[in-house]
Amino acid sequence: MSSATEALRRAVCDLHAELVRYGLVAWTSGNVSARVPGTELFVIKPSGVSYDELTPESIVVCALDGSLVEGEHAPSSDTDAHAYVYRHRPEVGGVVHTHSTYATAWAARGEPIPCVLTAMADEFGGEIPIGPFALIGDDSIGRGIVETLAGHRSPAVLMQNHGVFTVGKDARAAVKAAVMCEDVARTVHIARQLGSPLPIPPADIDRLYDRYQNVYGQAPARAQ
Numbered sequence: 001m002s003s004a005t006e007a008l009r010r011a012v013c014d015l016h017a018e019l020v021r022y023g024l025v026a027w028t029s030g031n032v033s034a035r036v037p038g039t040e041l042f043v044i045k046p047s048g049v050s051y052d053e054l055t056p057e058s059i060v061v062c063a064l065d066g067s068l069v070e071g072e073h074a075p076s077s078d079t080d081a082h083a084y085v086y087r088h089r090p091e092v093g094g095v096v097h098t099h100s101t102y103a104t105a106w107a108a109r110g111e112p113i114p115c116v117l118t119a120m121a122d123e124f125g126g127e128i129p130i131g132p133f134a135l136i137g138d139d140s141i142g143r144g145i146v147e148t149l150a151g152h153r154s155p156a157v158l159m160q161n162h163g164v165f166t167v168g169k170d171a172r173a174a175v176k177a178a179v180m181c182e183d184v185a186r187t188v189h190i191a192r193q194l195g196s197p198l199p200i201p202p203a204d205i206d207r208l209y210d211r212y213q214n215v216y217g218q219a220p221a222r223a224q
Contacts, residue, residue: 004038005036009043009056009059009061011034011171012034013056016045019178023100025100028049031082032094033095034170035086042062042082043060044078045059046058046060046071064083066139078136080138081097081145084139085146085165089146093169095166096167096175096177096178099164100182102185102186103164103185104158104162106189107164113188114188116197117200120188122216123180123212124177124181125154126202126205126209128154128158129154129157131148131165132148133160141159144157155173156181164182
């Protein structure tokens with residue numbers, strides 16, 4: 001494996017700790033993957049390996065058809081879904097899957113999370129949509145992710161009766177989207193217990209999204 005692939009295995013191994021840190025996973029569920037730039041490969045968590053036992057060496061390398069290329073363990077049971085996303089969304093560099101409690105509760109109801117928070121407008125550009133029910137075992141989940149997100153700015157989709165899948169320009173961005181998805185899912189759920197959350201007008205969602213995506217944060221450092 002190239003030095004770039006090895007570095008990515010280390011980075012993806014470390015990012016799995018963020019899923020634990022933010023309470024997005026239980027036992028061995030959930031996974032992070034990352035596309036290896038300039039190749040037809042991606043790296044992903046192995047199936048059934050606990051987070052405490054993950055090492056860079058245990059992160060496996062797969063081809064974009066989902067087949068194992070390098071590693072001592074079987075790839076995640078969600079590998080076909082990740083592979084489908086990479087094949088059909090070339091701009092995606094990272095994919096994350098969790099069964100985080102509040103977001104998955106919305107998925108169990110088959111209900112999108114409405115855009116009633118400025119944080120949602122910033123990060124997701126609107127509601128977090130619901131994808132179709134699909135069984136694990138082939139690329140049905142991946143197909144549902146791609147088809148659902150095609151009509152949304154959201155980097156997150158709630159797959160019905162299943163859980164959360166997020167995408168990003170890289171694995172870190174996809175992990176951030178998973179963290180934010182659970183955060184807003186919890187807040188909107190609590191708001192619904194108190195009454196009817198107030199929607200944000202679409203034009204204001206657009207303005208908030210544009211500001212957050214294009215203005216918020218530190219400007220790139222200028223060359224000296």
